[in-house]
Amino acid sequence: MRIALIRRWCITHLDGVNKFVALLAEGLSKLGHEPLILSWCYGGVKRERLEEWFKEMHGLDNAIPIYTLKSKPCEEGSWIKMAWDWLTKGSKALREEEVDVAIVNGVVPLRFRPKIAVNHGIALESNKLYVLAVRRLYKGYDKVVCVSGKLKDEVKHFLGVDCDVIPLPMKLEPFKPAELGGERGLSRAHRHQAGQEPSNQRRGP
Numbered sequence: 001m002r003i004a005l006i007r008r009w010c011i012t013h014l015d016g017v018n019k020f021v022a023l024l025a026e027g028l029s030k031l032g033h034e035p036l037i038l039s040w041c042y043g044g045v046k047r048e049r050l051e052e053w054f055k056e057m058h059g060l061d062n063a064i065p066i067y068t069l070k071s072k073p074c075e076e077g078s079w080i081k082m083a084w085d086w087l088t089k090g091s092k093a094l095r096e097e098e099v100d101v102a103i104v105n106g107v108v109p110l111r112f113r114p115k116i117a118v119n120h121g122i123a124l125e126s127n128k129l130y131v132l133a134v135r136r137l138y139k140g141y142d143k144v145v146c147v148s149g150k151l152k153d154e155v156k157h158f159l160g161v162d163c164d165v166i167p168l169p170m171k172l173e174p175f176k177p178a179e180l181g182g183e184r185g186l187s188r189a190h191r192h193q194a195g196q197e198p199s200n201q202r203r204g205p
Helices: 018-031 047-055 079-096 128-138 150-161 188-193
Strands: 002-010 034-041 066-068 101-105 116-117 143-146
Touching: 002 079, 018 101, 034 079, 034 188, 047 066, 128 150, 143 150, 150 188
Parallel strands: 002 034, 002 101, 034 066, 101 116, 116 143
Antiparallel strands: none
């Protein structure tokens, strides 16, 4: 399947949402699917290096194709403008890329089906108008996913939306634990307790 993973804002932000997008895209690729990433914009990196930068920053084995609705780096923009771009340009881009299903991180208006919304967190202080608008958007999605059981309860309580739980993915290969028993694996306090480092001498009275 050709699967689009959507980051509704900026794909170059170093945050948990983009890490989720990166690892899910890599996992889908290893399962034999054709993932692509579609974002509203990017920033802090040249466009021609975007895919390689994303691969390096998230420790991926292979680069994932990345498309952005805005051709130039990110500028401050309102949620309304971003939502309009997704409704018009985003829906068109999904059809042009012959996408089979869209996985949207957050929720945006799209003239496209089927689509899945992934909720990473809600603004608990949101006003009634915001809540009504978000509820209406969720009704247009085929499935809603939450990244934790706690979030599932919050989404149900504040938005009245049911969601399935899929925990955040992790990739342990890039992390190398310190060697246990060696000096590199011991903190200064532990080395002192083991007699490998003299205690500090008190200075003055």
